[in-house]
Amino acid sequence: MPPIFFDEPDYSCGQKLGRIQFSVSYDFDASTLTVKIIKAEDLAAKDLSGTSDPYVKIMLLPDKKHTMTTNIKRKNLNPRWNEVFAFEGFPYHKVATRTLYLLVLDYDRFSRDDPIGEVCLPLNDLDLGTGQTLWRTLRPCKGAAGKLGMLLVTLCYQPASETITITINKAKDLKAKDINGSSDPYVKVWLMHDGKKIEKKKTEVHEKNLNPIFNDIFNFTVPYDKIRQSSLVVSVMDYDRMGRNEAIGQLVLGSKSGQMEVKHWNEMFAKSRQNVSQWHVLKDFG
Known part of the structure; x- marks a missing residue:
């Protein structure tokens, strides 16, 4: 029987929110998943000044307790972070069932931070042993980090x-x-x-x-x-x-x-x- 594969849905239409570059790798000896947030390009402007103050929130869904965040880059629609985050003590069989969730937000000192876009990436789609550097287009936020469960x-x-x-x-x-x-x-x-x-x-x-x-x-x-x-x-x-x-x-x-x-x-x-x-x-x- 030949293998069956279906096309990915087309998300090319709609609002352009920008894209983000990051890398993911796994150390089998240390049971540690490493995520590096490298940079973003062409982020959507959320402030009246025509820019944003972006930062990235990183989670391994469905575990929302261990949330990590990058530094805030002031007035920058093409920020560079080059920040590394380690999720330690994660056996591979658990990592393979997790979804890497990246949420790009615009920091606001006086009100709630405004979401710019998100990326959801099932980790079992990646060859974690060799490590990969990826670009992903940001998708509109749906409150997807589990508002219904x-x-x-x-x-x-x-x-x-x-x-x-x-x-x-x-x-x-x-x-x-x-x-x-x-x-x-x-x-x-x-x-x-x-x-x-x-x-x-x-x-x-x-x-x-x-x-x-x-x-x-x-x-x-x-x-x-x-x-x-x-x-x-x-x-x-x-x-x-x-x-x-x-x-x-x-x-x-x-x-x-x-x-x-x-x-x-x-x-x-x-x-x-x-x-x-x-x-x-x-x-x-x-």
Whole structure:
């Protein structure tokens, strides 16, 4: 069976926010991920003076507690930082499931700092052992650092049986939907074909839990000739015993989804018969 790859979504249109250069490498002996923020070019001006005071915030999603920031470069739309950041004590199997999140902000002394743009890069897309220097175009900020929460999902494709196995591992920092400041989350997964619902599976409800561990495994039969038209819609819901269940967030895994989702989908086929795990930022229901 030939390998299956889908095109990356086209983000070339829309507002030009600039681009950022950075490098990423991993030291296996020291269990340390090193990120160097090198420079940015053609950043969007956020101040009335026609410039910005940019700095970069660095996170490894979904871990938002360990946030690192560069220095602020005053009145500069083409800043050079050349600053190095080390995430120490990270075994490689954990690093491979993390997403490097870079948020470029405009510093404001008198009000909230204004986001310029962001980059999300799943680290399992990189050859971390050799180290890589990359340019990435900044994307509009969607509050993507987890305002609805994140979901860890594992995919596996078995060519012989034409089966996609999806494991709903766990969620993190889910948005509270109940008056008590919590939620009763469960996850439902729809197999879609040409936009039509084919088959549904769902997990058990985890009461009053914003960081539930599911570890539920579901199998869907997807014939090889229907893969390009198929997708998995993964919805995180808040169960309500007395009323209608409320949506928390969702993601769509398929060939025509968002950048991170398409990469995960591609890797499932590129590494058929292997489990491929990835954290995903939950999005509003479209």
